[in-house]
Amino acid sequence: MMLFRDEWGIPHVRGASPAEVARLQGRATARDRAWQLEIERLRGEGRTAELLGPAGLEWDTVARRARIAAVARSAYAGLDEETQEFLTAYVDGVRAGLAETSCAELDGPDGLGPAPGTWQPWTPLAVFWVQQILFGSFPSKLFGARAARVLGPEAELFRTEGLTGGLSGGSNAYAVGGGRTRSGLPLVAGDPHRVFEAPNVYLQVRLTCTDPDDSFDVVGMTFPGVPGVQHFAHAGSVAWGITNAMGDYQDLYRVDLRPGGDVVRRSVETVLVRGQEPVTVEVLETDRGPVVLDDPEEGWGQALRTPGHELDDLGFGALLPLLRSRSVADVEAAVAHWVEPVNNWVIADVAGDVVHTVGGRVPTRDEAGEWTGWVDPLPRRTASSGGALVTANDRCMPGFDALAAGFAPPFRAHRIGELLDVNGPLDAERAVAVLADTTQTAGGPLLALVPADLRPPALAEWDGAMDGSPGAAWYAALRAEVVDRICAAPALAPLREPSEHGPLYEPWYSLPARVAGALHVILAAEKPFGLDLRELVAEAAKAVTGREPTPWPESHRFWPLHTLEQFDLPHTRTTPATPLPGDTDTVRSNAWIPGTTVTTRGSVARYAWDLADRDNSRWVVPLGVSGSPDSPHHTDQHDAWAQGGAVRVVTDWSLLTEEKT
Structure with missing residues (x-):
């Protein structure tokens, strides 16, 4: 089990089994992002007020009512034994890394002190869901309901492409066939757009398993606190990227909170608040989902229904299949496990296959808005050797009507298509330049x-x-x-x-x-x-x-x-x-x-995956790998990112520096 770093401090992990890889990934992540990991754990547990005081109470109330930790525990219990072992090993690594971290880093900024509690095998699922639960459509549906009450039919002026599934602005991803590249093999590029965070929401990593019967070698990006690589990766013979598909997979239902009404389970949880008396939060559940908004005086509330709640599944069955993927078909098989958020997956491999598919669960609904099943099949399209597939949260193809009513405006997608047409044969540098267009x-x-x-x-x-x-x-x-x-x-x-x-x-x-x-x-x-x-x-x-x-x-x-x-x-x-x-x-x-x-x-990462030569690929994040202001890798990628560029991927072990573990 070995850990190496490149010149940007990016961890390159090498282990003899998937569990060893996960353990070392967790350990390296804790060394790089200790306080970020701990605060994200507290978000998932609904316990930020224990550390942050009254400022954390609103989030903790939402997290408890939405049952983030409870669903994470159930989703973990429903996973296969090997994936559970993978998650447990990662958590063991995080615990070890936190134990090796200085008290100053664990105290966090302004000397808040260490976060209460510790990591559990289900914690990565809660950390993942924290990043996603507000990423869907229900917060915008709240605004849409207000606009409809105020404006009537004119509210449709706000229900435009891009505003039904979240705030405007979004991600790009594209793939081109080998007939449009300098190498003759496909290329995948993109840049996810989310809220800028410090440290960054994505972390670059390389994960290598040397078991001859279960080997993989993948470079990609992950949420700190989640093992493997989920959204953007190059596995040697296949590469992929994603954008949000803007799927409408969350619903709010008005529910009767009075005795004998729609509530089927009631419980009370205690939220500890630093410097204040504890606060009790009533957790209400209905057959459609937990009550996330309520007005007890009026006796009504709103229940949130999501695929995660419905299935007690957060899609982590995809983690190991993604790492083991060798082809477009393998990635598509892994994506079949995905639950939410609903994503566009742009995939290409060395055989020349180029595919855009949608992964996740989108409910079908009857006229009364009740869920009746899942959209199946989900949209899919392919590109020829001389073709290109572009997704920028837009309405990519007719089948998208089954996903939602609103998507991003087509401006970004059309502009990318124009640039691909005029930029000649692409390599990684030119692919990144397309993403820098203003x-x-x-x-x-x-x-x-x-x-x-x-x-x-x-x-x-x-x-x-x-x-x-x-x-x-x-x-x-x-x-x-x-x-x-x-x-x-x-x-x-x-x-x-x-x-x-x-x-x-x-x-x-x-x-x-x-x-x-x-x-x-x-x-x-x-x-x-x-x-x-x-x-x-x-x-x-x-x-x-x-x-x-x-x-x-x-x-x-x-x-x-x-x-x-x-x-x-x-x-x-x-x-x-x-x-x-x-x-x-x-x-x-x-x-x-x-x-x-x-x-x-804006763009919280940027990448261009070259299927002909992975070391000719590019990736970058705003700021850098380390969350510590004292580290040379705290902001060392920032200039390249701010200038619209990226840094080269390095996978030659002889060019890396071994770090003691």
């Missing part, structure tokens, strides 16, 4: 409404790139002004109110974010919300004329959220506030947040 193609409807006499010279010279150009600055200023004026419409006043469900759901209720994400749809409507759009845009253009707008990257800075910031607690930042190009609907989807000068959502 050309804005979503602004046409807005610019078309600007009167000719109000168009500045900078706009005529602008090529559409959301960079430091005067044209990008003027467009950004105009858009911000237009969004503000639309939000000020009297008809939208009730939608400017905070979420009635508390701060945790506030991001999904942000009216400026909703208007910005649906702007191209709103601008195509006839007097939306009672507004004269031509007049509104003209007045907005006059308002920004004569200003000296700040260059776009300067007013759009990288702002990763530390856990303490996510809980609205003070934190001394150790990460750079780098100016960033790109925009919500550009390929490099660094999302715009109206009213701020920062971006908190």
Whole structure:
């Protein structure tokens, strides 16, 4: 059992069995991300308030009511014995790594002290679900219900592509056949987009098993706290990447909380709160799922139904089959175990096969909204040697109608397709360059409404790139002004109110974010919300004329959220506030947040997998491998990432440095 590091500090694990590999992966992760692992464990257990005080109480209440830990335990119990052993070995490694970690790192920032409790074999499942449970459609359904109450049919202006399954902005992935690459073999590339976090939400790793009867050698990315590699990986002869398929796989049901109503199980859990008296949380379950929102005085609540709750399965049966995959067919067989979130999987292998398939459970529903089964088969398509498959959370093919009603706008997908057509034969460097594109193609409807006499010279010279150009600055200023004026419409006043469900759901209720994400749809409507759009845009253009707008990257800075910031607690930042190009609907989807000068959502990884030569592949994350500000690997990948590039994958053991274990 051996651990090596490359020049970026990325762990390369080599073990004689899958369990040995998992044990060492857990140990290395604890060395790199000790405090992050512990806080994610507490999130999964609904115990953050024990460490963070009252600031953690809202999340802990949600976690307890949603039964995150309970489902994780049930899902673990339902796994096959070998996968249970794999998870147990990983947890043993995490415990060992935490035991070797300095007290200062375990105390976390600001000397909070070590997190209470310890890792259990089911903990990785809870950590995984914490990352996913708010990633689905139900928070947006809450906003959609409010908008429908306020606006009636006009609420459909917000139910646009990209806003039904989450906030706007999203991931890219594509695969090209060997006829479109320099090597003659396929290439897979992509970049997932999520909230920026410090440390990063993804961790690079290489996992190698030397058992001659069960060997594998995989480079990829994982959530810290979850063994194996789930979403993006190169296994030597096959490689894959994912995007969110925007599937509608979560439902909320209004339930009667009164005695004799819809509740079938009631229990009370105690949440310990640092510095305060404990708080009791009533956990209510119905036949459709747990009650996650309630109003006891009114006697009603809302039950959340998800595939995870329904099946007591979180898809971890895919972990080992993914590591052992040798072909597209193997990956597809592994994906058959996937549950949620519902993902697009783009896969290619050395035999030249290139496939885009969907993995996960999407319920079928009757007219009353009751679940009647699962969508089967899920959408799938292939590409020829000279073809390409692109997914950017968009409506990729007709079969997607069975997944949901809303997807991301097609701007990113279309732009990637154009770039693949003009960039000639691809290699890994060119594949990464495609993902760095910052050309804005979503602004046409807005610019078309600007009167000719109000168009500045900078706009005529602008090529559409959301960079430091005067044209990008003027467009950004105009858009911000237009969004503000639309939000000020009297008809939208009730939608400017905070979420009635508390701060945790506030991001999904942000009216400026909703208007910005649906702007191209709103601008195509006839007097939306009672507004004269031509007049509104003209007045907005006059308002920004004569200003000296700040260059776009300067007013759009990288702002990763530390856990303490996510809980609205003070934190001394150790990460750079780098100016960033790109925009919500550009390929490099660094999302715009109206009213701020920062971006908190964008590419949390970038990769290009070369099937002809894995060591010619590229990968990168914002910041670096280590969560410790004192480590040389805390932010050493950041410059490459911020410039739209990536670093080379190295798998030659002779070029790596062995670390004592």
